[in-house]
Amino acid sequence: MENKVKDKILILSATFGDGHKQVANAIGEAIEMTLPNAEPVILDVMKWIHPHLYPISNYVYKQSIKKFPQLYSFFYQKTRVKSTFSVKLNALLSMGMKALLDMIEKTKPAVVVSTYPFAAGVMSNLKEQGYVDIPSVTIITDYTDHSYWIHPYTDQYVVGSKQVRDRLVGHGIPGDKITFTGIPIRQKFHQIHHRGKLAQKYGLSDKKFTLLIMGGGDGFFGKGLSTFHALENLQESIQVIVVCGRNHKLQKQLREVEHFFKHKFLTLGYWENVHELMAISDLMISKPGGVTITEAMAMDLPICLYRPLPGQEEDNARYLVESGLAILAKSDENLINKIQVILEDRRPLDYMKQRSKKFQSKTSTIDAVVAIVQTINRCKNELYPLLGLQESI
Structure with missing residues (x-):
């Protein structure tokens, strides 16, 4: 034939x-x-x-x-x-x-x-x-x-x-x-994932507040480790997943000092299974790239946009914040304040989840x-x- x-x-x-x-x-x-x-x-x-x-x-x-x-x-x-x-x-x-x-x-x-x-x-x-x-x-x-x-x-x-x-x-x-x-995204971001099993896979607790930090691949988190040091100002300890992408320098620096922080860190390089990390996270900090944001929305993961770059990222951020799909932080201090508010009151997270369900396809x-x-x-x-x-x- x-x-x-x-x-x-x-x-x-x-x-x-x-x-x-x-x-x-x-x-x-x-x-x-x-x-x-x-x-x-x-x-x-x-x-x-x-x-x-x-x-x-x-x-x-x-x-x-x-x-x-x-x-x-x-x-x-x-x-x-x-x-x-x-x-x-x-x-x-x-x-x-x-x-x-x-x-x-x-x-x-x-x-x-x-x-x-x-x-x-x-x-x-x-x-x-x-x-x-x-x-x-x-x-x-x-x-x-x-x-x-x-x-x-x-x-x-x-x-x-x-x-x-x-x-x-x-x-x-x-x-x-x-x-x-x-915006088209891969099918794995639309699948249902078991948070407990995935948390166990990555050595994390499914009961503790988990923060996912994306966008480190091109070094967009300020100079050195200032953003990560600022997290020490949070009143309670949390879990922090950092995806450094191909930024090997950041990954090496963070792994050398992460055990000094009060928070539990999981520091990763380029990671193919980002959908699994999103499934076990409560909040994602990211630059407002259209695709990453769309993937998070598909996973019902609330978003905090951090220091958008001039140009299309500012435009994306404006659209997402005005639509109730994300919050915006423009500095380390502003970022910590917003996370602290969320730790004390989870209603903003619930609101963003509800909004994302209306906007996602x-x-x-x-x-x-x-x-x-x-x-x-x-x-x-x-x-x-x-x-x-x-x-x-």
Whole structure:
């Protein structure tokens, strides 16, 4: 029996922040689960287009937002709405059409899905110049809009909130080209987990207040260990889980001194099973990245946003706080005060949990895949043979 060649779905992402990559992985996982005749192909577009420049540009990006946040904010705000300046800068950052065209010709995808704004820009340029005629879908990975997500030859946008949908309509994008699904996340964040068994697995108590600290991977918790020392000002001892990501320096520093703190610490590096950590935690402290926040909401985990960076993180924080989905702390002292209030009165946690239930979607990733397939069908003006979608979902 001859095996049918599967249709390729090319997903363009980048590791300038893990959120774009996580959404790409979530979409790839959902495609494998629901579309038996399709195969996801995930590509780090910046690494592919600029293999030699990529490590340098990634380092410069991370250093600039840490050490020169106001400069980053200036460029973010300057380019937020389409202008002559934003168009010129976007053209510079979206260079690399030849490399992407080579990948498209090699893969022959039925659709190209972008979870990174400049990938969407390169794809739009290829279509505009007539090099390809392939449906193009953009998944916006934040709870805010920006001109760099918006391109004239994008066929469909998938967005995380009604507010973003309304803003895109305000920018002149037809409503039928925008699908509100919620930000896609991996299925494991929608599963039910047993807190007691997981707490035992990690050597923690399921009865004690547990604080999960995310975002240490890029060193966004101030200088040295000031935030962790500030936790000593809490009136009672708690459990603290710290995910340092790839920040080996922070992990080493914290492990050397954690036994001096009155709180029980669990210090981890890059951790694949973040959903398990969320399941045993009472409150998460994190920077307001769209994907991490969405994962926490799916787990009914209350959120304290800590010192958001200028740009999309400030926009995300504003949306989440105004929606009652998170609280915001702007300094170590402010952070400790908010945690102390919660330790004395758990009602703010209950309120955030109730709000998250109203805002989260258990089907956001599947809905995004449906939007992708519908875009293929619309653009081809015929039933595209990704059969099994309706039966599988």
